[in-house]
Amino acid sequence: MTSERRVLVHPDGESLAGTVAARVITKLIDVIEQEGDASLQLTGGTMAMTVLDAIRRSPARDSVDWSAVSFWWTDERWVPSDSEERNERQAREALLDHIRIDEEKVHPFPASDQAKDIEAAAEAYAAELAAHTPGNAIAPRFDITFLGVGSDGHVAGLFPNTTGIREKSRRVIAVQNAPKPPPDRLSVTLPVLNSSQRIFIVLGGPDKASVLGLALAGASVEEVPLSGVLGVRRTVLFVDAAAAAEVPENLIAPQSYWTSADSVDAH
Numbered sequence: 168m169t170s171e172r173r174v175l176v177h178p179d180g181e182s183l184a185g186t187v188a189a190r191v192i193t194k195l196i197d198v199i200e201q202e203g204d205a206s207l208q209l210t211g212g213t214m215a216m217t218v219l220d221a222i223r224r225s226p227a228r229d230s231v232d233w234s235a236v237s238f239w240w241t242d243e244r245w246v247p248s249d250s251e252e253r254n255e256r257q258a259r260e261a262l263l264d265h266i267r268i269d270e271e272k273v274h275p276f277p278a279s280d281q282a283k284d285i286e287a288a289a290e291a292y293a294a295e296l297a298a299h300t301p302g303n304a305i306a307p308r309f310d311i312t313f314l315g316v317g318s319d320g321h322v323a324g325l326f327p328n329t330t331g332i333r334e335k336s337r338r339v340i341a342v343q344n345a346p347k348p349p350p351d352r353l354s355v356t357l358p359v360l361n362s363s364q365r366i367f368i369v370l371g372g373p374d375k376a377s378v379l380g381l382a383l384a385g386a387s388v389e390e391v392p393l394s395g396v397l398g399v400r401r402t403v404l405f406v407d408a409a410a411a412a413e414v415p416e417n418l419i420a421p422q423s424y425w426t427s428a429d430s431v432d433a434h
């Protein structure tokens with residue numbers, strides 16, 4: 168376990184997405200070789216889709232045995248299954264429809280036309296997570312979790328100053344009246360996110376600069392949910408130069424870290 172969070176800055180969104188894509192491909196190959204399978208927790212938003220698109224376009228893409236990869240989501244918009252706003256649909260169009268996956272290993276949140284109501288959908292997804300969770304763990308083994316960050320500091324469906332960001336006991340919450348449209352969403356909770364082995368947080372664009380600066384300056388998790396994100400082995404913030412505009416220079420060199428390390432983990 169490490170409390171180290173690395174900040175890696177790239178000149179622009181395209182090189183940022185290319186680097187994350189290469190990192191994901193390499194790590195999936197390693198994990199599948201060691202464990203026999205791997206698990207990826209996807210998210211929504213602009214940068215996340217740019218990364219999935221970069222994975223699809225990568226010449227190394229087919230080096231991964233995608234049929235050995237399980238796909239989960241950190242959050243979903245409460246919209247019908249055919250809605251263009253659905254994170255699952257966007258991820259399928261960007262990547263999953265273009266690779267050889269095992270559909271039984273794809274675990275999307277229920278859509279609004281697939282469950283009685285949003286609370287029932289949250290319970291169903293919590294049950295799906297529980298069914299794949301070993302022993303006393305809170306969630307299935309996630310080898311890599313992707314996160315984008317909203318300009319208000321939200322991650323997944325966990326928004327600032329809401330009960331959702333404080334939730335410690337449940338795996339999944341229904342989010343209503345979210346400050347960003349669409350207002351109704353489903354999200355895994357912070358303990359589930361932080362159970363991931365590696366969390367790759369991808370931020371691009373000038374609208375993310377202030378919130379990244381606040382998180383690095385130690386803002387509370389309540390105010391800036393990004394502040395509370397910490398994976399088991401690795402937490403890496405991949406940012407572009409525009410998003411890094413308010414990050415002190417000493418934190419953005421390749422060897423610099425957000426918080427000091429308890430131990431350094433090369434995985």
Ligand SMILES: O=C1O[C@H](COP(=O)(O)O)[C@@H](O)[C@H](O)[C@H]1O
Nearest residue numbers: 210211212213214315316317323
């Ligand atoms: O609504 C959402 O927004 C955030 C960030 O989105 P972006 O377009 O500003 O990159 C995303 O992380 C979350 O999963 C998504 O549902």
